[in-house]
Amino acid sequence: MRTSPETPATIALIGNPNAGKTTLFNTLxxxxxxxxxxxxxxxxxxxxxxxxxxxxxxxxxxLPGCYSLRAPSPDEKVAVDALQGNLPGHPKPDxxxxxxxxxxxxxxxxxxxxxxxxxxxxxxxxxxxxxxxxSGLRLDxxxxxxxxxVPVVPMQASAGRGIIELKQAxxxxxxxxxxxxxxxxxxxxxxxxxxxILDLCELAARRADAHQLTFSDRLDHWLLHPxxxxxxxxxxMFTVFWAIFSFAQIPMGWIETAQGGVAGWVESLIPEGDLxxxxxxxxxxxxxxxxxxxxxxxxxxxxxxxxxxxxxxxRAAYLMDGVMSKxxxxxxxxxxxxxxxxxxxxxxxxxxxxxxxxxxxxxxFVAPWMSCSARLPVYFLIVPLLLHENEGSWKQALILFAIYxxxxxxxxxxxxxxxRKLGPxxxxxxxxxxxxxxxxxxxxxxxxxxLERGGSFVAKAGTIILGLxxxxxxxxxxPKTDSKDDAEALAHSAMGRIGAVIEPLVKPLGxxxxxxxxxxxxxxxxxxxxxxxAVIFRVEAAENDKQTRASLRGRLAAxxxxxxxxxxxxxxxxxxxxxxxxALQCLPTTAVVAREAGSWKWALGQFAFMCGFAYxxxxxxxxxxxxxxx
Amino acid sequence: MSPALAAxxxxxxxxxxxxxxxxxxxxxxxxxxxGCDRLRDLGFCEQxxxxxxxxxxxxxxxxCGTRMAISRELAExxxxxxxx
Numbered sequence: 001m002r003t004s005p006e007t008p009a010t011i012a013l014i015g016n017p018n019a020g021k022t023t024l025f026n027t028l029x030x031x032x033x034x035x036x037x038x039x040x041x042x043x044x045x046x047x048x049x050x051x052x053x054x055x056x057x058x059x060x061x062x063l064p065g066c067y068s069l070r071a072p073s074p075d076e077k078v079a080v081d082a083l084q085g086n087l088p089g090h091p092k093p094d095x096x097x098x099x100x101x102x103x104x105x106x107x108x109x110x111x112x113x114x115x116x117x118x119x120x121x122x123x124x125x126x127x128x129x130x131x132x133x134x135s136g137l138r139l140d141x142x143x144x145x146x147x148x149x150v151p152v153v154p155m156q157a158s159a160g161r162g163i164i165e166l167k168q169a170x171x172x173x174x175x176x177x178x179x180x181x182x183x184x185x186x187x188x189x190x191x192x193x194x195x196x197i198l199d200l201c202e203l204a205a206r207r208a209d210a211h212q213l214t215f216s217d218r219l220d221h222w223l224l225h226p227x228x229x230x231x232x233x234x235x236x237m238f239t240v241f242w243a244i245f246s247f248a249q250i251p252m253g254w255i256e257t258a259q260g261g262v263a264g265w266v267e268s269l270i271p272e273g274d275l276x277x278x279x280x281x282x283x284x285x286x287x288x289x290x291x292x293x294x295x296x297x298x299x300x301x302x303x304x305x306x307x308x309x310x311x312x313x314x315r316a317a318y319l320m321d322g323v324m325s326k327x328x329x330x331x332x333x334x335x336x337x338x339x340x341x342x343x344x345x346x347x348x349x350x351x352x353x354x355x356x357x358x359x360x361x362x363x364x365f366v367a368p369w370m371s372c373s374a375r376l377p378v379y380f381l382i383v384p385l386l387l388h389e390n391e392g393s394w395k396q397a398l399i400l401f402a403i404y405x406x407x408x409x410x411x412x413x414x415x416x417x418x419x420r421k422l423g424p425x426x427x428x429x430x431x432x433x434x435x436x437x438x439x440x441x442x443x444x445x446x447x448x449x450x451l452e453r454g455g456s457f458v459a460k461a462g463t464i465i466l467g468l469x470x471x472x473x474x475x476x477x478x479p480k481t482d483s484k485d486d487a488e489a490l491a492h493s494a495m496g497r498i499g500a501v502i503e504p505l506v507k508p509l510g511x512x513x514x515x516x517x518x519x520x521x522x523x524x525x526x527x528x529x530x531x532x533x534a535v536i537f538r539v540e541a542a543e544n545d546k547q548t549r550a551s552l553r554g555r556l557a558a559x560x561x562x563x564x565x566x567x568x569x570x571x572x573x574x575x576x577x578x579x580x581x582x583a584l585q586c587l588p589t590t591a592v593v594a595r596e597a598g599s600w601k602w603a604l605g606q607f608a609f610m611c612g613f614a615y616x617x618x619x620x621x622x623x624x625x626x627x628x629x630x
Numbered sequence: 631m632s633p634a635l636a637a638x639x640x641x642x643x644x645x646x647x648x649x650x651x652x653x654x655x656x657x658x659x660x661x662x663x664x665g666c667d668r669l670r671d672l673g674f675c676e677q678x679x680x681x682x683x684x685x686x687x688x689x690x691x692x693x694c695g696t697r698m699a700i701s702r703e704l705a706e707x708x709x710x711x712x713x714x
Contacts, residue, residue, distance in 0.1 A: 067671040070667060104673070104694055104695060106673060106693075106694040107672065107696060110670075110671060110673075111671075137695075194670070194675050198677060198678075216697070217692075217697075220690075224684065224690070314699075318688060321699075325687075331699075430703045430704045431688055431701040431704075432698070432700050433700075434697070434698055435690065435697040437697075
């Protein structure tokens with residue numbers, strides 16, 4: 001055991017999913033981990049620091065939830081490896097804190113006994129004692145401690161109760177690894193542990209009445225009802241989408257006004273020239289066009305946090321199991337795919353809760369086709385142009401819905417084909433899900449999580465997108481000509497030349513070199529398309545972003561091919577939308593898929609497939625439409 | 631009668647969790663099948679009391695105060711007997 005101040009001792013938190021490990025971890029370390037009332041929220045190893053009552057530093061590891069140390073799913077394997085010290089960069093823990101839900105000792109003690117069998121010093125954190133006692137359970141922590149041979153700390157981590165007592169139990173020297181009493185009996189292994197647990201629970205956790213209908217039971221009677229359950233589910237999903245598409249317009253207006261104000265201020269400060277053009281067209285136009293989506297992203301993460309934290313997400317997975325099975329997936333794929341509507345990256349990471357390796361790979365593969373929020377700017381630009389309208393009519397909402405439906409249905413179709421092709425699983429994986437009791441949402445953690453996601457989005461806008469905006473501006477500005485005509489200057493610039501080179505490639509899809517260049521720039525991140533188009537078509541940032549989009553649409557409607565034919569016909573716009581529904585234009589997603597699937601081959605295959613599919617679909621739409629006479 | 635035969639007879643007379651009516655309380659007698667270990671990890675152990683709360687494509691059961699949704703295939707591997 002290391003006790004010197006330089007190398008702090010490591011303690012690991014382990015427990016069944018949904019036992020409150022992450023809440024305890026956050027309380028101990030003051031860190032900001034995402035907490036959800038849905039098993040499998042901790043999909044990666046988190047580490048932080050805490051101090052004993054005597055001021056000694058401790059390193060705390062938060063392991064993903066697991067039911068046993070046999071490890072059939074990837075996140076459980078991480079936990080097992082960490083306990084045995086097999087994870088690179090993480091030493092074998094000096095002490096393990098087993099977090100158990102006091103109302104479910106019969107089930108949660110299984111893992112505790114397996115951990116004790118490993119011979120590591122162990123402390124038992126008896127979490128959520130308030131809920132257990134409310135449900136009529138009579139707990140005897142002293143008896144538990146005596147029988148198991150480990151310190152037992154009753155606590156309520158969410159309210160901060162019992163933290164001091166737990167820290168007292170973590171002081172040096174650590175307790176010695178206990179003797180496993182169950183090994184002395186006639187049975188061996190699992191059977192011995194089961195028998196021991198049954199006897200122990202008779203002694204130390206007596207239930208008043210085994211089956212009382214709880215509040216959650218009564219609520220589930222309605223929420224999982226074959227008809228009413230679906231009404232509630234659809235209403236909940238509709239509310240989420242309504243808030244994202246409609247309610248978010250209010251804060252988006254504020255951001256746009258602020259952006260226009262800054263642009264006006266810069267223009268009044270700096271004389272006309274390259275620097276002003278760089279700041280107003282390049283930086284403000286590019287970054288501002290993306291920042292405006294911050295409210296929508298924050299709202300989506302807020303709702304996902306709310307659904308997870310309250311316990312409804314598990315019910316949604318249960319309801320959706322039948323629908324998902326049509327695509328060869330299980331209800332567990334619902335959360336990853338639903339999250340992908342916000343952003344494919346957290347969606348791909350959430351697939352770790354899926355036991356079946358093949359189902360997980362298929363879910364990862366199709367997740368980017370759930371239209372993510374980064375595609376919205378493109379849709380918002382093109383859809384009103386298609387209808388010759390201003391933004392915000394019910395027809396546009398209908399087209400948006402069709403766009404989402406097309407992406408989702410295609411994803412299900414591909415999942416079905418791919419799932420068949422990969423064949424059945426080696427192991428036996430069936431749908432199996434814990435339905436946690438409903439709890440009041442933990443607002444503090446939801447808001448912290450939302451802020452964290454928002455922060456990382458702003459950081460992306462401040463780095464990748466800022467860099468690309470400046471690069472694009474430079475490519476569209478230099479080398480310069482003496483011509484006063486903007487279009488001529490653009491054709492002369494580096495961007496105009498790149499556009500001319502790729503034009504033959506995108507012309508069959510109905511786009512010219514300028515649109516081709518904008519598409520090319522959006523391969524780093526989709527939302528760059530709008531700022532590229534604004535830069536390419538020389539639209540100056542207006543009072544607010546809606547007006548910028550409106551004036552950009554004006555320019556696009558007037559844009560012509562060299563022969564005078566309009567560039568944006570309804571057919572070429574539909575072709576453009578189809579391309580954006582299918583193309584995988586997001587470097588971070590490809591990087592995350594490579595890590596999660598464990599192979600670059602899978603990630604690059606996905607990239608090639610989706611881009612190829614996008615190209616061919618666009619080609620079919622445009623050429624097919626032309627043949628049909630549109 | 632040999633103990634093995636007695637055990638066989640008991641398995642034959644037991645019901646699976648699928649056959650139990652909704653709202654019934656039963657006690658788990660045996661687990662048999664490839665999903666056994668997983669079921670035991672989740673709390674579906676021999677001797678424990680289970681209440682079936684909903685049937686259908688996936689069953690909802692209450693075990694030790696926790697509600698679990700399990701597939702019909704898994705429920706087929708849980709052999710139960712009436713309480714008593």
